[in-house]
Amino acid sequence: MKFVSLNCRGLESTRKKLALKRMMEVLSPEVILLQETMGPELEVETSLTSLLLQYSFTVQSAIGHFGGLAIGWKKTSIQCTNSGGACLYLNQSHFFQISLGLGTGTNNYAELMTLKLLLCFANERNCRQLQVYGDSMVVINWMNKIQKCRTASLDALFEETTHSLSFFESISFTHVYRERNKEADRLSKKGLTLQWGEWKILETQDSKATEYPHRPFINPSL
Numbered sequence: 001m002k003f004v005s006l007n008c009r010g011l012e013s014t015r016k017k018l019a020l021k022r023m024m025e026v027l028s029p030e031v032i033l034l035q036e037t038m039g040p041e042l043e044v045e046t047s048l049t050s051l052l053l054q055y056s057f058t059v060q061s062a063i064g065h066f067g068g069l070a071i072g073w074k075k076t077s078i079q080c081t082n083s084g085g086a087c088l089y090l091n092q093s094h095f096f097q098i099s100l101g102l103g104t105g106t107n108n109y110a111e112l113m114t115l116k117l118l119l120c121f122a123n124e125r126n127c128r129q130l131q132v133y134g135d136s137m138v139v140i141n142w143m144n145k146i147q148k149c150r151t152a153s154l155d156a157l158f159e160e161t162t163h164s165l166s167f168f169e170s171i172s173f174t175h176v177y178r179e180r181n182k183e184a185d186r187l188s189k190k191g192l193t194l195q196w197g198e199w200k201i202l203e204t205q206d207s208k209a210t211e212y213p214h215r216p217f218i219n220p221s222l
Contacts (some may be wrong), residue, residue: 002030003031004029006034006035011034029115033070082110083150083192085187085190086184087187088121093205095199096121097187097201098185101191101193108136109157114151128168130172133180140175
């Protein structure tokens with residue numbers, strides 16, 4: 001695996017972005033670490049996704065004057081065992097905690113598949129208005145049409161996910177940082193113990209909790 005680490009000293013100029021693109025073409029690294037990005041998180045992520053098909057995370061720079069980290073990788077470079085986690089609230093006293101076994105794939109695959117299956121489950125529970133909060137800025141931006149999904153291996157899944165939007169009379173997508181999404185993260189880690197295609201669901205209604213046995217995906221091929 002070829003790994004490149006670069007102190008880019010900011011990504012704000014077109015000249016630096018073009019130089020970074022040329023470096024990627026010449027060296028073809030599978031993983032790149034950018035230091036001193038010095039820019040807003042969304043701008044850094046947009047630069048990464050224009051160069052790499054996947055990215056892991058970015059760290060916001062301090063007041064825009066110094067600092068900032070970002071790491072990204074090509075879609076074929078990192079395949080790992082994946083899982084998903086989500087909470088579906090019908091109201092404050094009736095909600096579902098969901099863990100999913102997702103097999104192997106990239107982070108963006110896991111995030112997008114989790115969203116698709118959450119939409120299927122919400123539709124099964126007769127939800128017609130839905131507010132979705134997620135910590136994957138890339139997927140949230142895809143759903144809000146801020147960025148395009150440029151990963152060929154995710155084209156079919158992305159199309160299926162966007163088709164699922166027709167289930168709802170109204171739906172919105174909002175990005176939240178991981179520290180505000182700890183419950184979904186905890187449920188996702190529980191999903192690592194599940195086989196590909198298995199669910200684990202804990203339904204709570206009026207303080208009474210019922211755990212479902214593992215179940216197959218709901219129409220995973222939509």
